[in-house]
Amino acid sequence: MNSASTNPYISFQDARVEYAGHVSGLNGVTLDVQKGEFVFFVGKTGAGKSTLIKLVTREVRPTAGRVLLQGKSVGDIPGGDIAKLRRGMGIVPQDFALLPRKRVWENVAYAMRAVGHSRRDVRQRVPDILEQVNIAHRADAFPAELSGGEQQRVAIARALINNPPLLLADEPTGNLDPDHSWEIMELLKALNLKGTTVLVASHDMLVIHRMGKRIVTLDHGRVTEDVPATNVIWTGSPLDIPTASPPPSTEGQETTEEAPDA
Numbered sequence: 001m002n003s004a005s006t007n008p009y010i011s012f013q014d015a016r017v018e019y020a021g022h023v024s025g026l027n028g029v030t031l032d033v034q035k036g037e038f039v040f041f042v043g044k045t046g047a048g049k050s051t052l053i054k055l056v057t058r059e060v061r062p063t064a065g066r067v068l069l070q071g072k073s074v075g076d077i078p079g080g081d082i083a084k085l086r087r088g089m090g091i092v093p094q095d096f097a098l099l100p101r102k103r104v105w106e107n108v109a110y111a112m113r114a115v116g117h118s119r120r121d122v123r124q125r126v127p128d129i130l131e132q133v134n135i136a137h138r139a140d141a142f143p144a145e146l147s148g149g150e151q152q153r154v155a156i157a158r159a160l161i162n163n164p165p166l167l168l169a170d171e172p173t174g175n176l177d178p179d180h181s182w183e184i185m186e187l188l189k190a191l192n193l194k195g196t197t198v199l200v201a202s203h204d205m206l207v208i209h210r211m212g213k214r215i216v217t218l219d220h221g222r223v224t225e226d227v228p229a230t231n232v233i234w235t236g237s238p239l240d241i242p243t244a245s246p247p248p249s250t251e252g253q254e255t256t257e258e259a260p261d262a
């Protein structure tokens, strides 16, 4: 899964982002993600985790440096091709962004129709997708009738409509209790085992350390630590696990100061 490759799937090359008003979002991030990897981006509030994800989805363009997805500079993709770029990835937003007046199945169906799937395709695929994220039993519920964990499952279901090879999730367990957080992580892990590359921005250190996946730590827009995956599979309850510190960093990323351009 995490095999080194000469052609990384995603490559951040001294990526910098300066938001309006000289607010620094990223200060020169250089790191590679291989196809099939599962990577957590961690760090304090404002460290740059969401910005890193938004560079890949092209919600944000680098002010300097580059982000390559399969060798192509995401920042240089013409505006007209951004929708196509995003159809090739599953994006789970921080706030779920579910449509409140549509039932669970309609939320997924609507998203499929919006990106051009036929009615027939929708009819066939929606039940499978809901099954995949274990929410089929709540297919007729409205979002307000669901728990936070269930809403998160619907948000993930919606991100899976195109069978994306890449899944990006921003704080997928942000408002969940430890058990539900663990369930969501298990779901992401299962998708990753099927070959999906998964990038997750999260604060949830309790769960993250138990996943045994690569952990990239950001601080003030820079990578301060990059701990490779141990792939220790934990099969018990998260509450039973002895808390252990992650292994020491072996792949810290160096960054350099450089003036960004517009």
Ligand SMILES: Nc1ncnc2c1ncn2[C@@H]1O[C@H](COP(=O)(O)OP(=O)(O)OP(=O)(O)O)[C@@H](O)[C@H]1O
Binding pocket: 019, 020, 023, 024, 025, 026, 043, 044, 045, 046, 047, 048, 049, 050, 051, 052, 201
């Ligand atoms: N649209 C924006 N306009 C201006 N500044 C922004 C914008 N988005 C993010 N920032 C700033 O960029 C920095 C990095 O923000 P980012 O959202 O990437 O951090 P984060 O690590 O995801 O934080 P959190 O854990 O709170 O979501 C912060 O200082 C933030 O205030």
